[in-house]
Amino acid sequence: MAKSKTRCIGLLTSGGDCPGLNAVIRAITKVAIHEYGIKVIGIQDGFRGLVENRTIPLDEAAVSGILTRGGTILGASRDKPHSMPVGDQLLDMTGAAVETYQKNKMDCLVCLGGGGTGKNAFRLNQKGGLNVMTLPKTIDNDVFGTDITFGYDTAVGIATEAIDRLHTTATSHHRMIVCEIMGHRAGWLALQSGLAGGADVVLIPEIPYDLQRIAEYLLERRNHGKRFSIVAVAEGARSVREALEQAEKKAKDKKAKEAIKYGKNAALDDLKTEREAVDAIRADLPLKVRKMHDEIMAYHAVQEPMASRLARQLQELTGVEARVTSLGHVQRGGIPSAFDRALCTLLGAKAADLLAEGTYNVMVAYRNGACVPVPLKDVVGQRKPVPLDHPMIGTARKIDTCFGD
Ligand code: F6P
Numbered sequence: 001m002a003k004s005k006t007r008c009i010g011l012l013t014s015g016g017d018c019p020g021l022n023a024v025i026r027a028i029t030k031v032a033i034h035e036y037g038i039k040v041i042g043i044q045d046g047f048r049g050l051v052e053n054r055t056i057p058l059d060e061a062a063v064s065g066i067l068t069r070g071g072t073i074l075g076a077s078r079d080k081p082h083s084m085p086v087g088d089q090l091l092d093m094t095g096a097a098v099e100t101y102q103k104n105k106m107d108c109l110v111c112l113g114g115g116g117t118g119k120n121a122f123r124l125n126q127k128g129g130l131n132v133m134t135l136p137k138t139i140d141n142d143v144f145g146t147d148i149t150f151g152y153d154t155a156v157g158i159a160t161e162a163i164d165r166l167h168t169t170a171t172s173h174h175r176m177i178v179c180e181i182m183g184h185r186a187g188w189l190a191l192q193s194g195l196a197g198g199a200d201v202v203l204i205p206e207i208p209y210d211l212q213r214i215a216e217y218l219l220e221r222r223n224h225g226k227r228f229s230i231v232a233v234a235e236g237a238r239s240v241r242e243a244l245e246q247a248e249k250k251a252k253d254k255k256a257k258e259a260i261k262y263g264k265n266a267a268l269d270d271l272k273t274e275r276e277a278v279d280a281i282r283a284d285l286p287l288k289v290r291k292m293h294d295e296i297m298a299y300h301a302v303q304e305p306m307a308s309r310l311a312r313q314l315q316e317l318t319g320v321e322a323r324v325t326s327l328g329h330v331q332r333g334g335i336p337s338a339f340d341r342a343l344c345t346l347l348g349a350k351a352a353d354l355l356a357e358g359t360y361n362v363m364v365a366y367r368n369g370a371c372v373p374v375p376l377k378d379v380v381g382q383r384k385p386v387p388l389d390h391p392m393i394g395t396a397r398k399i400d401t402c403f404g405d
């Protein structure tokens with residue numbers, strides 16, 4: 001067995017899940033145990049499990065047969081140690097997280113997660129003195145410092161297949177179908193699946209759209225005898241007006257910035273009638289229950305599909321019958337692609353090698369075809385939007401894809 005500076009690690013999965021998490025858990029655990037004799041402790045439900053000291057031993061039997069399984073055997077949550085709902089309060093639980101780490105004699109906390117997880121892990125290092133390591137997970141591909149995140153390739157495949165399927169039905173009925181694709185505030189997923197699936201219009205947050213331009217493009221298609229259209233829209237896409245409003249509010253009011261996080265404040269106006277109905281039902285609930293629901297709402301805001309509003313607007317402007325498909329969490333479920341399985345195994349194995357060397361406080365990134373450690377201090381807090389000069393945008397434009405600008 002090779003020498004190792006690390007004897008014991010804690011492993012958790014945090015933030016939105018994605019296909020490939022189990023493949024990484026398997027690779028780290030296998031290499032850590034076989035090559036280096038490192039003890040691996042699984043922490044349940046992300047940082048919440050760390051704070052509550054909920055752990056399971058990860059050994060060969062525990063990670064057997066999980067390579068192809070979606071989700072995470074450890075469970076995940078979006079909880080942050082420094083601001084965690086406990087009872088009816090938001091508390092800083094950093095101390096409890098440090099306690100679990102020490103009690104279990106961990107030498108490093110390995111966190112599989114995206115940008116938010118990176119920030120939380122780095123904060124635990126800075127404020128709690130823990131050694132940490134992150135591996136870049138998300139279907140959004142928006143983690144700074146790595147060429148690609150695991151889970152992204154699988155999601156691109158799912159979204160592309162959906163666009164393919166929408167093509168056949170849109171063609172039969174001579175319709176426009178607006179397909180909403182995840183991606184948080186980045187357009188990677190919509191762009192790549194839109195390009196691969198041959199979407200006619202691709203709308204991404206990085207390029208604010210003008211409704212008039214899209215309508216003109218769709219009408220022109222119809223005048224050229226094309227009686228169907230596919231609009232692939234990223235959940236974070238916004239019109240030029242919304243982008244300006246967001247920028248203004250951002251400058252003025254931090255709270256307003258939160259409220260328009262997904263650019264959906266305009267869509268919420270349309271829900272007034274339902275709002276009133278919901279309020280009427282809520283009025284009958286005991287005050288204590290209502291308070292509890294408010295806290296849940298504040299913490300887990302429910303997202304409204306933006307594609308519905310866009311489809312209605314485009315139908316009004318063009319007279320072309322529109323339908324909506326919001327892919328949602330389908331993009332995060334099921335088995336990882338072959339590419340993701342291989343990527344996860346490479347990243348996980350590299351993580352174990354780095355732990356054995358005693359390399360901490362890094363993200364294990366994938367750059368130029370290799371897994372490399374990148375200091376967390378150089379990547380946390382930064383985002384990776386699609387650059388406007390990205391070849392996928394240029395190429396899509398050349399084949400007459402409309403970006404609404
Ligand atoms: O970050 C992954 C992601 O699926 C985003 O694309 C999406 O905006 C978000 O998570 C949805 O989060 P939740 O699962 O908490 O609704």
